[in-house]
Amino acid sequence: MMGYDLFELAVRNLRQSKLRNGLTTVGISVGVASLVAMLSLGVGLQQLATRRLAGSGMFDTVFVTSKQDFRGLDREEDRKDQHPENAPLLDESARDKMAHLQYVTEVVPEIRVMGEIIYGGQTHFGFVTGLPMSARENDAFDSLQGKFFSRSDADEVILLNDFAKELNPQNPKALIGKEVTLRYGEHQPLAADSQTSGTPELGAQGSNSNAGDDYGFSVVRKMQPLKVVGILDEEPYGGMRTVSRGRIFLPVDLTENLNMAQFGDMRSSLRGQGKTYMTLTVRVKDPAKVAQVQDAIKQMGFRTFSVLDATKSLRRFFTVLDLFLGIFGSLALAVATLAIINTLVMAVLERRREIGVMKAIGASDGDVKRLFFAEAGAMGFFGGVLGIALGFAIGKAINIGTGIYLRNHQLPAEPVWILPPWLIGAAIAFSIVVSLLAGLYPASRAARLDPVQTLKYE
Amino acid sequence: MGSSLIRAVDGISLTVDHGEFVALLGQSGSGKSTLLNLLAGLDRPTSGSVVVQGRDLAKMSSKELAAYRRNDVGMVFQAFHLIPSMTTTDNVELPMRFAEVDRVERAQRVRESLERVGLGQRLEHRPSELSGGEQQRVSIARALVNRPSLLLADEPTGNLDSHTGEEILKLIRDLSHSLGMTVVMVTHERALAERFARRLIFLGDGKILSPAPATSNLAPGEGSRSSSANPKPEVEEAPA
Numbered sequence: 001m002m003g004y005d006l007f008e009l010a011v012r013n014l015r016q017s018k019l020r021n022g023l024t025t026v027g028i029s030v031g032v033a034s035l036v037a038m039l040s041l042g043v044g045l046q047q048l049a050t051r052r053l054a055g056s057g058m059f060d061t062v063f064v065t066s067k068q069d070f071r072g073l074d075r076e077e078d079r080k081d082q083h084p085e086n087a088p089l090l091d092e093s094a095r096d097k098m099a100h101l102q103y104v105t106e107v108v109p110e111i112r113v114m115g116e117i118i119y120g121g122q123t124h125f126g127f128v129t130g131l132p133m134s135a136r137e138n139d140a141f142d143s144l145q146g147k148f149f150s151r152s153d154a155d156e157v158i159l160l161n162d163f164a165k166e167l168n169p170q171n172p173k174a175l176i177g178k179e180v181t182l183r184y185g186e187h188q189p190l191a192a193d194s195q196t197s198g199t200p201e202l203g204a205q206g207s208n209s210n211a212g213d214d215y216g217f218s219v220v221r222k223m224q225p226l227k228v229v230g231i232l233d234e235e236p237y238g239g240m241r242t243v244s245r246g247r248i249f250l251p252v253d254l255t256e257n258l259n260m261a262q263f264g265d266m267r268s269s270l271r272g273q274g275k276t277y278m279t280l281t282v283r284v285k286d287p288a289k290v291a292q293v294q295d296a297i298k299q300m301g302f303r304t305f306s307v308l309d310a311t312k313s314l315r316r317f318f319t320v321l322d323l324f325l326g327i328f329g330s331l332a333l334a335v336a337t338l339a340i341i342n343t344l345v346m347a348v349l350e351r352r353r354e355i356g357v358m359k360a361i362g363a364s365d366g367d368v369k370r371l372f373f374a375e376a377g378a379m380g381f382f383g384g385v386l387g388i389a390l391g392f393a394i395g396k397a398i399n400i401g402t403g404i405y406l407r408n409h410q411l412p413a414e415p416v417w418i419l420p421p422w423l424i425g426a427a428i429a430f431s432i433v434v435s436l437l438a439g440l441y442p443a444s445r446a447a448r449l450d451p452v453q454t455l456k457y458e
Numbered sequence: 459m460g461s462s463l464i465r466a467v468d469g470i471s472l473t474v475d476h477g478e479f480v481a482l483l484g485q486s487g488s489g490k491s492t493l494l495n496l497l498a499g500l501d502r503p504t505s506g507s508v509v510v511q512g513r514d515l516a517k518m519s520s521k522e523l524a525a526y527r528r529n530d531v532g533m534v535f536q537a538f539h540l541i542p543s544m545t546t547t548d549n550v551e552l553p554m555r556f557a558e559v560d561r562v563e564r565a566q567r568v569r570e571s572l573e574r575v576g577l578g579q580r581l582e583h584r585p586s587e588l589s590g591g592e593q594q595r596v597s598i599a600r601a602l603v604n605r606p607s608l609l610l611a612d613e614p615t616g617n618l619d620s621h622t623g624e625e626i627l628k629l630i631r632d633l634s635h636s637l638g639m640t641v642v643m644v645t646h647e648r649a650l651a652e653r654f655a656r657r658l659i660f661l662g663d664g665k666i667l668s669p670a671p672a673t674s675n676l677a678p679g680e681g682s683r684s685s686s687a688n689p690k691p692e693v694e695e696a697p698a
Contacts, residue, residue, distance in 0.1 A: 001555055001556055001558065002555075002558050004561075005555040005558075009555070012543070012544075016543050353539070354541055356539075357539045357540075357541065358552070358556070359500070359524070359527075360498065360500060360527065360533050360535075360539070361527065361528065361533065361552060361553045361556065361600065361601075362524060362525075362527045362528020362529070362553050362556040362557060362604065363524065363528075363556045364520070364521050364524035364525070364556070365520055365521070365524070366521070367524070367556055451500045452495050452500050452501050455500075455535065455539065
């Protein structure tokens with residue numbers, strides 16, 4: 001029998017018992033819908049989590065510190081290292097080397113200093129943090145009022161909303177475009193010749209007999225006029241979080257140009273190490289390359305940190321979650337499978353004589369089998385399509401529901417349910433395959449019917 | 459209750475000529491329907507052979523038998539056995555679906571077949587909307603549509619009044635003449651059979667009762683379309 005005839009006969013047969021076949025099809029569609037709703041929820045949650053992490057700027061970032069610092073953190077790797085004081089310094093040359101590593105897009109020092117903003121004759125204290133231009137992609141800037149920095153060394157400042165309120169309680173927004181003055185401490189090396197003598201050996205000079213071995217710097221109070229370009233609602237993540245909190249954001253190159261005195265400076269000076277960084281933030285082109293870059297930096301002798309391990313376990317978590325959601329979703333489809341078997345077995349019993357007639361006028365066993373398969377497949381197809389529609393509606397409802405819930409908790413609404421196109425195709429195909437499997441038994445039962453028995457005159 | 463072996467047809471040997479109209483007569487349980495089912499390839503003999511046009515049906519696979527039924531045999535039943543949900547045209551078209559006849563050709567052949575049985579209208583009616591005679595005409599049209607060489611009729615007049623029954627038998631005889639089609643008909647109405655069939659064969663207890671009119675050509679020669687059920691075809695029937 002040709003495909004078209006098969007399809008036509010199958011659809012005709014299905015329409016013979018509209019109610020029963022309709023109910024079975026709805027049963028399949030409920031199964032497909034629950035599967036689709038569950039899997040889409042898994043996909044949606046995963047994308048939500050991924051988006052959040054990527055937006056936090058931590059996915060493609062490696063944080064680098066010298067093993068000389070933070071020794072109290074008691075890390076496994078540090079304990080193995082017998083002489084952390086001999087570890088390489090996180091200085092300009094190390095920064096330069098990292099910047100030239102493959103896949104590295106930028107290396108930015110983490111700068112956080114105390115400063116004061118003078119506005120309208122009042123002085124307001126706050127921590128100043130340097131931001132790279134790439135921070136623009138950070139989630140926190142989604143709700144930025146005003147603009148982002150025009151250049152990485154522009155004399156511009158972005159204020160945290162809380163801080164802006166301190167400056168102008170009535171209308172913080174009005175600050176945008178206004179000029180403020182930043183008061184900060186500038187790092188000034190003592191004298192040019194005192195640095196050129198190179199790194200002195202610690203403890204070798206008990207007395208200050210040689211002025212050339214001295215190393216030091218002055219902290220000089222400076223003023224810098226800045227234009228307020230933007231106001232930020234929430235603090236951007238970034239860096240090691242514990243050290244990068246600030247309320248006053250400057251472009252990172254500007255902070256470096258201003259040569260602000262930092263906490264680490266004093267310790268560096270004690271050791272006579274010249275200019276070093278507490279933490280460098282290395283941004284990688286592609287999150288997939290983070291591990292590679294991290295290894296390369298470790299090879300250079302630095303301590304690194306990235307959220308790579310966190311994302312690995314996140315992926316594992318979502319795989320397991322998808323599996324469980326899939327299993328729960330499949331339960332309804334399994335029940336629907338029983339309904340298909342039931343419906344088709346009933347159809348075989350009802351159409352005994354019709355099957356006999358078909359055989360008598362030339363239908364082969366295979367034709368009869370294929371006809372029942374076609375009916376099962378058609379129910380699977382229609383059930384699948386209907387199920388997608390139903391699942392879509394359920395998903396929309398979930399999104400609307402969570403949206404309302406999130407808004408009630410003062411959080412921005414976000415879709416937690418996403419139906420990817422591949423899932424549409426896969427669900428319909430799966431529905432058809434499952435229906436065909438369910439049709440196996442009824443179809444072979446129909447094919448085995450003895451025409452002589454079924455055609456006996458009753 | 460075990461299945462007991464009942465010899466529905468036993469030791470029958472008969473040859474039917476090409477284009478012949480043969481009536482199988484006998485009482486209920488005489489084995490005439492079983493003999494017809496054997497000829498139709500719907501049933502298989504437990505032993506013996508059924509040779510149609512030189513091919514032994516007993517040795518054919520079920521797939522081959524299906525092909526034989528759709529290409530070489532047309533069947534007409536007492537209860538018409540039309541598909542109730544299908545219209546006249548759909549019912550007549552059905553065998554062509556299994557024979558994979560080109561769709562363009564089908565409409566033409568459906569019309570042709572229905573004209574042969576004298577049904578020009580009621581084409582879109584369902585069987586329940588037709589009279590018994592009309593239904594049997596549709597069923598004959600369905601049997602003819604794949605242009606078989608053998609028409610098997612199982613009590614074709616059993617559900618019809620005598621007048622309609624006569625018309626149907628007349629139609630079958632005319633078709634046999636005009637199309638050169640061999641007809642084997644099972645009936646228990648001897649009077650009708652005598653009027654329309656060329657040869658009568660009486661069956662009782664699965665055996666041929668009276669000596670049938672002598673037939674000399676036992677061997678199915680070239681071009682001669684003959685059906686024969688050779689000695690001892692046994693049919694197992696499970697008690698209902």
